[in-house]
Amino acid sequence: MTANFNGPFAELIRDFIEFKRSMGFKYMKEGEHLKLFSEFSRQFGLTEPVLTKEIVDAWCTKRPHEGVRNGAEQRISCLRQFALYLVSIGYNAYIPIHIEYKKSRRSKYVAYIYTHDEINRIIDCSDLIYPNRRSTMHLVMPVLVRLLYSTGMRIMEALKLQMKHVDLINDVLLIENAKYDKDRLIALSASMGNILKQYCEVMHTQFLPDDYLFVGMTREPYGHHNTYLRFRELLLQAGIPHAGRGNGPRIHDIRHTFACHTLQAAEKRHVDLYAALPILSTYMGHASIQATSQYLRMTAEIYPDITAAVNALCSYVIPEVNV
Helix, strand or coil: HHHHCCCCCCCHHHHHHHHHCCCCCCCCCCHHHHHHHHHHHHCCCCCCCCEEEHHHEEEEHHCCCCHHHHHHHHHHHHHHHHHHHHCCCCEEECCCCCHHHHHHCCCCCCCCCCCCHHHHHHHHHHHCCCCCECHHHHHHHHHHHHHHHCCCCCCHHHCCEEEHEEEEECCCCEEEHHHHHHCCEEEEEHHHHHHHHHHHHHHHHCCCCCCCCEEEECCCCCCHHHHHHHHHHHHHHHCCCCCCCCCCCCCCCCHHHHHHHHHHHHCCCCCHHHHHHHHHHHHHHHCCCCHHHHHHHHHHHHCCCHHHHHHHHHHHHHCCCCC
């Protein structure tokens, strides 16, 4: 990879990208930004890899052709991470603090957890999509929504499923090259397995292993944009208000809902919630238990009974002190 980089930071950028990938990040788009930065830095005539304020400010300047969020933010974020890495290994580096970039950042999205009734309404509305001879959406969407809710898959994991990943005999799905480059197996419930079998009997009477599971009339896979627009229509039909693009509820929130409803069901069965977390974490393909544990908080906020259950289990950990 070093041969693809030029300039005084070439070797360090290569090491940084390898470091990020060793942590599970794909770092593809980010690598492209850093390659451009490597070329960009050559004009400053450096003989040593010193990340100065002059270079940083020049790189952080917004280009005429780019938006703040879809262009400048990505470039600045990549350089900031690289600068922090340089400092951590003993180099002098100016860390970008770009005011326009900071002001443009939106508040972190708060996940929307659908109620059981809302999920049922979404499913019912998906079943009522009117057939169109130029579209397969009336066949795809009812299965896709059920699959997302019953497995907690990421939407792109579902849309990238190919027939070679679908084991209808054992009711198992193989997820390849997911987030953090993880592969995992997803066991399906008997009812979801039957739904997929019925779907494939209609949509995939003859297929090749590389054929995508969710396809349109041209046999091309459905993309996120088409499913996003259709899901917005389902929310409207189900009477669930939408706050506009970027504000949700989103189709990805079905994943969050799956996790919270799973923990709710575990609590009702008197399962130790913290013992269930490693299983749920593996099933959902999370990078760590910490990523899954946030659902305990989210679930407790929506279902107060779970807070009481956790307090009952853990109240003895910090004993009462008599003063």
